[in-house]
Amino acid sequence: MAYQADISRSNPGCFLFLLDQSGSMADGFSGGAGHSKADELATIINRLLASLVIRCSKDEGVRDYFDVGVIGYGSSVKRALTIASEDNPIVPISRLANEPLRVEDRVQKVPDGAGGLVEQTVKFPIWVDPHANGGTPMTEALSQGRQALSTWVQQHSTAFPPVVFNITDGEATDGDPCHAAQALQSLATDDGEALLFNVHLSDRRAPSVEFPASDETLPDSFARRLFSMSSTLPPHLQSAARQEGYAVEDGTRGFVFNADAAAVIQFLDIGTRPANLR
Amino acid sequence: MLEPSVFRLAKDGSTRAEYEDAIAWSRRRRRFAVADGASASAFARRWAQLLVRAYVSGALAAETLEDDLAPLQQRWSAEVEQRNLPWYAVEQARRGAFAALVGLTLHDNATWSALAVGDACLFLVRDDEVHTALPLSDPEAFGNHPLLLGSRAAANTCLRADGAIVTRTGTWQAGDTFLLMSDALAATFIHLARSRSESALKVLEFDRSARGFRRWVGSLRSERVLRNDDVSLLWLAMPSDAAA
Numbered sequence: 227m228a229y230q231a232d233i234s235r236s237n238p239g240c241f242l243f244l245l246d247q248s249g250s251m252a253d254g255f256s257g258g259a260g261h262s263k264a265d266e267l268a269t270i271i272n273r274l275l276a277s278l279v280i281r282c283s284k285d286e287g288v289r290d291y292f293d294v295g296v297i298g299y300g301s302s303v304k305r306a307l308t309i310a311s312e313d314n315p316i317v318p319i320s321r322l323a324n325e326p327l328r329v330e331d332r333v334q335k336v337p338d339g340a341g342g343l344v345e346q347t348v349k350f351p352i353w354v355d356p357h358a359n360g361g362t363p364m365t366e367a368l369s370q371g372r373q374a375l376s377t378w379v380q381q382h383s384t385a386f387p388p389v390v391f392n393i394t395d396g397e398a399t400d401g402d403p404c405h406a407a408q409a410l411q412s413l414a415t416d417d418g419e420a421l422l423f424n425v426h427l428s429d430r431r432a433p434s435v436e437f438p439a440s441d442e443t444l445p446d447s448f449a450r451r452l453f454s455m456s457s458t459l460p461p462h463l464q465s466a467a468r469q470e471g472y473a474v475e476d477g478t479r480g481f482v483f484n485a486d487a488a489a490v491i492q493f494l495d496i497g498t499r500p501a502n503l504r
Numbered sequence: 505m506l507e508p509s510v511f512r513l514a515k516d517g518s519t520r521a522e523y524e525d526a527i528a529w530s531r532r533r534r535r536f537a538v539a540d541g542a543s544a545s546a547f548a549r550r551w552a553q554l555l556v557r558a559y560v561s562g563a564l565a566a567e568t569l570e571d572d573l574a575p576l577q578q579r580w581s582a583e584v585e586q587r588n589l590p591w592y593a594v595e596q597a598r599r600g601a602f603a604a605l606v607g608l609t610l611h612d613n614a615t616w617s618a619l620a621v622g623d624a625c626l627f628l629v630r631d632d633e634v635h636t637a638l639p640l641s642d643p644e645a646f647g648n649h650p651l652l653l654g655s656r657a658a659a660n661t662c663l664r665a666d667g668a669i670v671t672r673t674g675t676w677q678a679g680d681t682f683l684l685m686s687d688a689l690a691a692t693f694i695h696l697a698r699s700r701s702e703s704a705l706k707v708l709e710f711d712r713s714a715r716g717f718r719r720w721v722g723s724l725r726s727e728r729v730l731r732n733d734d735v736s737l738l739w740l741a742m743p744s745d746a747a748a
Contacts, residue, residue: 232732234517265538275596283592285547339689348598349591400719 228418229457229460231386233291239386240293240316240378241278243271243473243499244367245354245429246394247300252358253395255487256426261274263395263427264356271296278322279351288323295374295447296353299367300361307353314376325395334388361399364392368406375420379413388413388420391497392455393490395427397448407455421457423480423497425490434484436493437467444479449483456481506531506610509739511717514733516725524549525686525736526603528556534610535560538736540624540686541603542652546596547584551655552603554580559607559619566619566671570660573653580655600656604641606684608740614677620670621663622652625690627683628674632703635680637694639670645693680745681705688733692724708737 233239251264261269282291286321295316298304305315309325330350338344360466375388390410426449428434435443437459440449456479459467468474470492482493514523524541537556541548554576558564564572584597604622611617618626621638623646628636633643640646651668663669668684674743676682685693697709709722716735 236517276592279592280595280599282546283596286522287590288592323592324590326591337661341661346598349592349594476691 229386229462231415231417233386235290235302237385238290238292238318238382240295240382240388242295242297242316242371242375242388242390243306244364244371244390244392245271245298245360246297246362246364246396247306247357248396248398248399249300249359250362251356251427253302259487262356262358263359265392266352267427267490268356270490270494271304271489272350272352272489274498275322275353276351277317277495278498281390282319283323289322290318290320292319293317293378294322294473295371297367297370297374298354298357299363301359301488302365303363303370309353311354314377315370316378322353322417325378326353327355327400327413328352362394362396363400364394364398365400365403365406367391368410375413376411376412378446379415379420383415385415385417387415390420390422391425391494392422393425393427394452397451400440400468401462402451404451404455411457418460419457421460422455423484423493424452425485426452426481426483427490428486429485434482434486434489436482436485436489437472437474437478438481438483439475439479444483451484453479453481456476463496463499466499470496506534506740506743508536508710511714511735511737511739513718513735515734516733523734524552525734526552526556527736527738528553528560530560533560534560534599534681535562535607536550536609536684536738536740537605537607538684538686538738539603539718540622540734541601543733545599545601546593547580547655548601548603550583551576551580551601551649551653552605552622555603555605556607561603564605564607564619567667569619569621569669570657574657576655577655578608586717591668594710595699598656600654602623602652602654602659603652604652604687605638606710608682611675613675615673617673618671620672621668622650622727623687623690624692625687626672627635627690627693628676628703629655629678629681629683629704630677632705634694634704636672636674638672640690640741641694643691643695643698646687655695676742678742680742682738682740682742683708684736684738684740685689686734686736688731689721689735689737696729708739711737 298306539552541552605623
């Protein structure tokens with residue numbers, strides 16, 4: 227059965243994030259407290275990367291349970307992690323852990339143990355800064371993602387397949403991305419095909435559609451295209467989504483349309499849960 | 505004389521030093537404990553060690569558990585924070601470590617009491633059957649994420665209200681066997697004990713040596729009957745003179 231492989235240091239998993247950095251990302255974000263989509267997305271991705279690092283952090287340091295890559299697409303398509311090489315956007319998570327651009331101190335409210343909240347300073351590493359410029363070359367981003375992952379799956383033939391998150395606020399401006407998406411999804415390890423999940427960001431207060439199993443409730447052809455580009459959730463992510471209160475069935479796709487900030491965080495949290503982390 | 509047999513093995517792909525369970529016992533106090541440090545937290549091995557040692561020394565009681573944990577939390581915190589830690593370890597330390605704990609105490613008059621938090625389990629096998637199981641007795645229940653004992657006090661505020669502190673008392677007889685296990689082995693044991701018609705103890709079909717245990721666990725893992733996790737087993741057979 228597919229999507230059963232244990233994730234271990236000898237058999238790591240891989241997450242690749244494709245971030246829309248087009249000019250429209252400078253617009254406001256629903257639920258983003260006045261911040262632009264670009265600002266909010268950078269914060270969400272930095273927090274998620276930190277959470278992945280912390281998940282892999284043990285007494286002796288960070289264990290390489292995951293390889294991670296980020297590709298930004300806007301005025302150009304390129305690696306968004308400056309520590310990655312020009313020809314490979316993917317790095318082991320221990321490198322990510324030890325080489326953020328900077329580590330900021332941020333104040334956060336945490337439980338005080340007596341039913342209240344107390345402000346505490348926490349370390350907030352930054353790997354990705356916000357960008358908003360140019361068009362939406364999503365097709366090229368998917369192609370570059372495929373290129374990086376084709377090497378990765380060759381090197382990790384027994385691993386849990388790569389999971390790719392494409393986060394965008396608009397339609398591709400460089401042609402139909404469906405073929406590039408299919409090519410990416412056709413990459414496979416012995417444990418199954420690469421998973422492509424799509425997140426559409428909303429700048430208006432419109433109802434979001436989360437984890438749909440069909441395209442019937444989607445408002446337009448753009449939404450239906452993103453749905454068609456999204457992989458079906460494997461069983462362990464179906465369970466994770468169900469635990470978070472989503473109505474999930476066998477055909478449920480890894481897709482959210484018109485997501486506000488909270489929905490993006492929730493979606494990425496569910497989507498990055500490993501099957502069997504060892 | 506009560507003498508438990510103890511078996512432990514790190515998860516496949518990990519070194520012995522990366523084993524995050526802990527086992528302790530005191531023959532004098534007749535107390536036995538197994539703790540399972542949560543893989544998702546750091547410094548969990550040390551937290552699990554502190555818990556089992558505190559239990560067997562008599563320093564953890566169900567009625568006063570939150571207060572009893574305070575000195576252990578201070579010690580854990582002092583040990584962790586004296587190191588020069590990178591940002592991710594600082595964050596892990598801030599969140600704290602987590603562990604499941606199961607402890608057994610034998611009393612006079614052939615009675616026993618047990619305390620369990622999380623999914624580390626105690627089984628009492630009598631007349632070839634699982635007579636008592638706690639805190640979990642259903643193999644399906646092991647897939648959930650139970651509340652665990654946290655090394656930060658703030659993590660433990662809901663334990664009591666949520667019924668996560670499980671206690672049990674009972675009597676034992678000569679010929680009984682107590683088994684204390686971390687969760688992966690406990691889930692497999694209860695599943696196999698239910699599905700097979702033979703004696704419950706026959707489920708544990710390895711020769712009683714570290715090597716035999718390693719081979720047996722290896723075969724269960726390769727058959728995917730046992731989840732690849734740290735495994736710990738404390739086996740206490742009650743002889744006829746144990747009440748003395």
